[in-house]
Amino acid sequence: MSRAEPLDLAASACPVPASQYDRIVMGHGSGGRLSADLLAGVFLPAFGNPTLSSLEDQATVPIADGHRIAVTTDGFVVHPIFFPGGDIGRLAVNGTINDLAVGGARPLVLAAAFILEEGFALDSLRRVVDSMRRACAEAAVTIVTGDTKVVERGKGDSIFITTTGIGLAPVDREFSVASARPGDRVLVSGTLGDHGLAILSVREGLSFETTLESDCAPLTDLVRAMMAASTSIRCMRDPTRGGLASALNEIAAASRVGMRLAADAIPHRADVRSACELLGLDPLYAASEGRLVAIVSKADTAAVLAAMRSHPLGTQAADIGEITADHPGHVTLRSGIGTERILPMLAGEQLPRIC
């Protein structure tokens, strides 16, 4: 997370070069600028291909006869592994399903690979596995293959889970982070940052009048309702690591458009706001695990919003801003009193191991 910065376009356009680091730092896992830098400096030069380089949350792979599958993989290292509103197992299933869902894909099957630390309690493993079972049932997906490795005490941390999701890519739609156009609207499905602050509050031992709960949930069904309401959804993203600000910066950069958000329109839970104020954090950089942001044509905005609000996971859906032709690659935020600031990508790492 990051505090407000002055409106300085030059600064936000200049990523930290890979050469500045010779060792991995926590920020390389932030989902923000350092993660992007590692991708651009190490992974893309080696593995670069049009599918990987498109940087969508899921890869689309042609199979045969025009059928395409969508593929996504994610490692989950969240700490603590049990938290209000979920656990690492539920997160591993929903996080992967959501990466498929925001591409419009229908999740088919999951693969799950476990890296366990010697000494991890079997009862905790059973609890995690049972939570995965319930999350799979909720989202109607099946785990068809898996793997378990064990590392010595002190060479891991209880449990890491890597889940890979395979879905059927939509046949009649093409979503892309490069397809936002000036005039389009920016919609979010609900309050933002709930997951990040729930994790942080457990870690820091914070307590509020209400319990901060993760929003961890499967988005497949919500996306289906949105797709039924409109054929001009440009793209969707689930704002996980790096939060809303990072997700929107990625879209702005890929589409070469600007974005102007209205701060007052962005929904946050009151307790998330309080926790952020207390900790000096910006909730726009805090992770959600059951929310999405969608770029939609202006004409279809009302229909998509209505579809979202009719769904249990979208009751607080909101139109938070517009796509602009000016300031391409940048996201700006207008406050209630009319001041405007740039909302850069997450620069460092202030909340590690959030997922």
Added chain:
Amino acid sequence: MSRAEPLDLAASACPVPASQYDRIVMGHGSGGRLSADLLAGVFLPAFGNPTLSSLEDQATVPIADGHRIAVTTDGFVVHPIFFPGGDIGRLAVNGTINDLAVGGARPLVLAAAFILEEGFALDSLRRVVDSMRRACAEAAVTIVTGDTKVVERGKGDSIFITTTGIGLAPVDREFSVASARPGDRVLVSGTLGDHGLAILSVREGLSFETTLESDCAPLTDLVRAMMAASTSIRCMRDPTRGGLASALNEIAAASRVGMRLAADAIPHRADVRSACELLGLDPLYAASEGRLVAIVSKADTAAVLAAMRSHPLGTQAADIGEITADHPGHVTLRSGIGTERILPMLAGEQLPRIC
């Protein structure tokens, strides 16, 4: 790995019950009896479905119009990450490709998820990534999606890689570990245990006149040649964790047949034999990462062996024994002087983090 045990069918049929452990021990990652126990006691009861429960090295998933994809996932935690004949990157690519190959599937794409430890040298990461790039090129597969997480120093171990492979399942063949029949032959593609002993020799600082090298290699092309030579290959396995003995025990159990192997026919490198003698280990439990075992009808044995031996990765292919109707579920080994002993599944864990 395990020392020779007396011919005691009752003992080998009785797995250690899950209830005997309340915490994860290294043996749960061995690929042997404790791994099977964890699968049967924790994962299958939660996730059980016909695909997962078939316990093949890859899952086959129907997509549409009769097309089926094969899916496999594996976490790689090998230590050390660089070793003679390979590194964790090459292993992660080939290990996953081989799980597809032994199911007769043509590998299409890979997904790769990295869990990095804070402080891991970027130069080492670049070396691993470059090795993955070369292994992908060699096997003609593409990494289409990935993920990177970072954990604090002391909560991981340099680098863990989980690779998931997706391939096109064969349209006209059905391989199954449950399909071995009495009279079939057991073939191996080359010397066994090279990978396991290469890792162990680096870890223990052993040196021999020759360098023990991992056999890490992609098996796709060898399998293609074998499939062209015969339509009566029942099943194939790559004998990784748990070695040849564990792979054959799984087939014997799933097919409800016995196996009788001729010890003298099983190929091992001389230096692997020496190292095993020195360390008191049985090479039949040591991992290979570029070898396969195949169960083939007696009639096609000569043709398949010839195809294997014509391939660079199969020059030392050998017929090592037969499938029998007696002793179903058990593998026995007949020595050169005619004594017979049972070859049980790997019971404990004497060589952790081999892959």
